Amino acid sequence: MSIRDRPRPRIGPDNAPFWEGCRGHRLMLPTCAECGKAHLPPGPVCPFCLSDRITWQRASGRGRVSTWTIVHKAWFPAFRDDIPYNVVQVELDEGPRLTSSLVSLSGRRPEIGQRVEVVFDDVDDTLTLHRFRMLA
C-alpha cells in the first residue's frame, strides 16, 4: 500500500462474507444457528454461546447512530482532502454495532439516536464500503 492510498479492510476467512455482501449491496450479519444472536465484528465462533455454527443473514440495514466523531487532523495523507469528515458507530436494529460514515451530512453534525439506513459505496471493482444515510 502506498501512503497515498486509502487503507482497505483486511479481509480474511472470518469476515470475507461480510465484505462480499457489501460488494453485492447486501449488509450481511454473522448469526448463530444455535442461539440465534447476530454479532459483530465477524468472528470464528458465536461470542455468546461459542457455537461454530455461524450462518450469514441479511440485515435490515437500519439502525441508529450510537456515537460519532468528526476528524479534523490529517493522520493519513489519503484523507487530507476530506477533512473534516465524519465517522459514526451505528447500532443496527439487530443489535450489533459497526463503524461507518454518514453520507449527505452537508456540514451538519451527526446526532446520536438519528435513524439511518445503509447505502453502498463502490470504491473499485473489488471493494464496496457500507455507509449510512439519514432517515427522516
Add this chain to the structure above:
Amino acid sequence: MKVDAAIVGIGNSSFGRGLPDSQLRLAATALKNAIADAGIERRDIDGLSIHLGSPIGVDYDRVAEAFGLEIRYVNQSWLHGRFVTNALQHAALAVSARLADVVACVTAISFTRERGFLGGPSDFEGNREEGGTHGEAPPYGLTAPAAGAALAMQRYMHVFNATSEQLAAVPIALREHAMLNPRAIMKEPLTLRAHQNARMVVDPLRLYDCCLISDGAVVVLVARGNRAKNMRQKPIRIAGMQGIRSGRDEFIFAPRGLGINQQSTRASASRSADQEVFASAGVERGDVQGFYTYDAFSPLVLFALERFGYCGAGEAASWVQGGRIALGGELPVNTSGGLLSEAHVGGWNSICEMVRQLRGTAGPSQIADTAVLQWGTAWGDSVILTAGADRQ
C-alpha cells in the same frame, strides 16, 4: 502466593521532543539512573519486564545483550499504555515467586522519530484482523487511538450532559502540576479559554485533550520485600493489585456500559469487582491520597475515576471541577503532569512520581504525609503503592 514486592529504584532519561538518542540509548540512561538510585550493582538485576518502542521496539534479548545483563526471567509486551500495569504486576509476581530477585521494568519511546506509527500510514494496528483495539476503522479514516477516546467522550457527553468546558478541568489541573516539575515538557499555563480556542483534533477532543507526542525512557526496579529492606531507598511497597478487565462489555477507552463498540448500554456505578485492589492492599478507597492514571486523552481520567468509585457513573465531569484533582484538592491526580503535560512515557513517568511522593522527595509537588497512592486505569487494572516494605 502472596505478592511481596517493592519498588527499590527509579530512573529516567530526559523527556523531550525530537531527542536525538535511540530508544536503547534512552533506556540505557534510565537504567543507569535507576541502578544508582537503588544503590545496587548491574549484576543484581536478573529479570526484565519490558514493553519498548512505538510500537516497534527491540525484544528482551537485545536489551539484555545491549546492557550486559544476565537475565533469568522475562515478561514482554507491546508499548501500549494498557500494558504498563501489566508489566509492573509481572515484575511483582516474578520476584514474589522467586523467579527473579530484581526485575527491571523498562520502557523507552521515540514517538517524534516515528510519528507515522501514531495513526499514520505506518500504523498497522488498525489493520490487524478486525481492526485496532481503540476503535480504529482505517477504511473510514479512523486510524489513531485518539479516535476511540473521541467516540467514547462524544457519547458520554450525550448520555450524561457533560461538556468540553468541564473536560478542560483535567488538562488544566495537570498543566498546573507540570509547571511545578522541571522534567515536564509543557511549561506554559493552560486556561479554559485557551483550551476552548485550541483546534479541534477529533471531535470532541481538542488539542489539549490529547497527550504529548514525546521521547523518553523510564526504568523501575522491583525487588522482593525482604531484599528491598536492605537497599538504599525507602522501599515503596506494591501493596495491592488488580488486573485488566476485558470482555464484550468493555472498551479500552470507555467506562463499562457506555455503548461503544459492542458494549451494553447498562451504565452502572463502580462494582465491587472493579475495586478489588483496595482489599488486596488492605486499605479503603478513602485512604488514597493521590490518584495516578493513564491520561493519553483527558476523558480517560474521568472514566478511571468512575471505574474505581471515586464518583458515580456520569458524575466525573462535574466531580473534577473546583480544583478537586489538583494539588491541594481532595484527590490530586497525576501530580507530575501526566502524559498530557509532563511527557508520554506510557505512564511510567507517573509511576516514578508515585515513588517520589511516597519517599517524600516530590519537591514542590509533594502531597503531605503521603502513605497510600493508587495507580488505576480506565480499563480497570490497578496497583496500590504504600510507603514501607512490610506487610500491613
